[in-house]
Amino acid sequence: MIDRGVAGLAALVLTGAAALIGLALxxxxxxxxxxxxxxxxxxxxxxxxxxxxxxxxxSSGRPWEEAERFAAANGARLIRCRCVIDRSLRRRMVExxxxxxxxxxxxxxxxxxxxxxxxxxxxxxxxGVSDIEQRRGR
Numbered sequence: 001m002i003d004r005g006v007a008g009l010a011a012l013v014l015t016g017a018a019a020l021i022g023l024a025l026x027x028x029x030x031x032x033x034x035x036x037x038x039x040x041x042x043x044x045x046x047x048x049x050x051x052x053x054x055x056x057x058x059s060s061g062r063p064w065e066e067a068e069r070f071a072a073a074n075g076a077r078l079i080r081c082r083c084v085i086d087r088s089l090r091r092r093m094v095e096x097x098x099x100x101x102x103x104x105x106x107x108x109x110x111x112x113x114x115x116x117x118x119x120x121x122x123x124x125x126x127x128g129v130s131d132i133e134q135r136r137g138r
Contacts, residue, residue: 027104034102034112041076042098042116049083050094050120063094071098079113091121 049067063083071078076098083094100112 023106027106030102030104031110031112034100034104034110035114037075037102038098038100038112038114039116041071041074041100042096042114043118044074044116045071045076045078045081045096045098046083046094046116046118049081049096050092050118051125053083053085053092053094053120054087054122054125067094067096071096076100076114089123089126091119091123094118094120 045067048070049063052061052063052066063085064078064081067081067083068078077100078096079099080097081094083096084092086092095115095117097113097115100114101109102112104110
């Protein structure tokens with residue numbers, strides 16, 4: 001009779017340990033997914049904002065609004081945008097930071113931040129347009 005009680009207790013402990021390990025793996029996976037989502041959203045936001053620092057286009061013509069729109073489309077919220085409008089032909093770097101809020105049971109929700117950068121060289125765009133016009137015979 002005593003052996004049966006010990007076996008039942010051991011089964012209960014092993015089941016509890018397996019459940020805790022499973023929960024930890026699930027929470028870790030959710031954090032990895034949130035990190036990937038935040039990184040993708042940050043990169044998309046930076047790439048969207050970079051050309052708008054030179055020439056207004058897109059939904060509003062403002063680089064930070066383009067960054068905000070692309071971050072939101074990727075499930076993130078824009079929290080910082082270093083994307084200064086510069087109408088010169090100088091190369092510039094755009095940097096954005098986004099945050100993703102992800103529920104991670106049993107830890108409630110976690111904020112995951114990511115930074116994205118994109119370089120834009122307007123002179124390359126001008127050269128490309130000139131090359132296209134020359135090929136067309138203009």
